[in-house]
Amino acid sequence: MIKKILAGAAAALVMTTSFAADITGAGATFPYPIYAKWAESYKAATGTGLNYQSVGSGAGIKQIKAKTVDFGASDMPLKPEDLDSDGLMQFPAIMGGVVAVVNVEGVTPGQLKLTGPVIADIYLGKIAKWNAAEIAALNPGVKLPDADITVVHRADSSGTSFLFTDYLSKVSPDWKSKVGAGTAVKWAVGVGGKGNEGVAANVQRIKGAIGYVEWAYAKKNKLSHTQMKNKDGQFLQPDDEHFKAAAASAEWTKAPGFGVVLTDQAGKQSWPITGVSYILMHKSQANAEKGAEVVKFFDWAFKNGAPAAAELDYVPLPASVVKQVQASWKSGLKDGAGKAIY
Numbered sequence: 001m002i003k004k005i006l007a008g009a010a011a012a013l014v015m016t017t018s019f020a021a022d023i024t025g026a027g028a029t030f031p032y033p034i035y036a037k038w039a040e041s042y043k044a045a046t047g048t049g050l051n052y053q054s055v056g057s058g059a060g061i062k063q064i065k066a067k068t069v070d071f072g073a074s075d076m077p078l079k080p081e082d083l084d085s086d087g088l089m090q091f092p093a094i095m096g097g098v099v100a101v102v103n104v105e106g107v108t109p110g111q112l113k114l115t116g117p118v119i120a121d122i123y124l125g126k127i128a129k130w131n132a133a134e135i136a137a138l139n140p141g142v143k144l145p146d147a148d149i150t151v152v153h154r155a156d157s158s159g160t161s162f163l164f165t166d167y168l169s170k171v172s173p174d175w176k177s178k179v180g181a182g183t184a185v186k187w188a189v190g191v192g193g194k195g196n197e198g199v200a201a202n203v204q205r206i207k208g209a210i211g212y213v214e215w216a217y218a219k220k221n222k223l224s225h226t227q228m229k230n231k232d233g234q235f236l237q238p239d240d241e242h243f244k245a246a247a248a249s250a251e252w253t254k255a256p257g258f259g260v261v262l263t264d265q266a267g268k269q270s271w272p273i274t275g276v277s278y279i280l281m282h283k284s285q286a287n288a289e290k291g292a293e294v295v296k297f298f299d300w301a302f303k304n305g306a307p308a309a310a311e312l313d314y315v316p317l318p319a320s321v322v323k324q325v326q327a328s329w330k331s332g333l334k335d336g337a338g339k340a341i342y
Helices: 002-020 032-046 057-065 080-085 116-123 133-138 159-171 173-178 195-205 215-220 240-247 288-304 306-311 319-332
Strands: 023-027 050-054 071-074 088-102 150-154 191-193 209-214 227-229 274-282
Touching: 023 057, 023 288, 032 050, 032 215, 032 288, 032 306, 050 057, 057 071, 057 159, 057 274, 080 088, 088 159, 088 195, 088 215, 088 240, 088 288, 088 319, 116 133, 116 150, 116 159, 116 173, 150 159, 150 195, 159 173, 159 209, 159 274, 191 195, 195 209, 195 215, 209 215, 240 274, 274 288, 288 319
Parallel strands: 023 050, 023 071, 150 191, 150 209
Antiparallel strands: 071 274, 088 209, 088 274
16 A cells, blocks of 8 residues: 555656656747846756757747747747736846857957947948958958958847847947847848858858857857947957846836847946846736746746856846846746735
């Protein structure tokens, strides 16, 4: 009899563990390296797994709206009216930086200096050679080849593209009028790559290429990044301290749905293309247990994930913002009976 009871308890435990492991998310490629790292550590600590599809912000938004995943992820914050119309709430999960990466013969990582207006003109096709006067003027003493520039951009709907094009729209009137900002824009020139992974692969493969990726992808793929000139006129190398500096002035409490955009922030140490990655969930959870598991994962990440974030040069949320996010879970996420799931 005792053996039967123990066997039944073991079966129940297996069922609970397999259910808990079934957390699914989809969206932004920008935070994929840190979500993968968190997921690995979280499973080791709790037995609960996470299946995250790195498919781009646009696809993630579509999937959460269609309720085919437990959460979506986007690097472009949704507007309050869009959240309301689809019964969604959003909260920030992690911050990081977008960097320009190049494949230019004779140029070492971090050697090349670029400005926002020059990058805009490259992506508009107005600057087509690496030894163009506009680039040479920023890089005295650097031997620039007489080689064609191949522009690489995202082929999918992308939050990284939103951050990149939002920044260019702020620093280049020509870019703002001809292309503008968005997750998907009509690119003037270039070849597309799917995800941060696809852009990184194309830049590695194509001599003379320039692209834009989240910093962790540049480091992982040993891509040659560039220095960038910020709003205060300082040329900076990308790192988490400069991403933190850009995020320091974020006015979270004034932004509905935590929807802040951190591009072209003032401050001598502020990296010019810094961004926030957001999580999207339905306010009314059809499967409250699943919703609770998602919240448990991010709650754990906020409390335990900072070392892994720093290792990959992401920026964890400030403690004050984490408290606001936790409060938003209590007020914003309900089960079918209207009871809070957190």
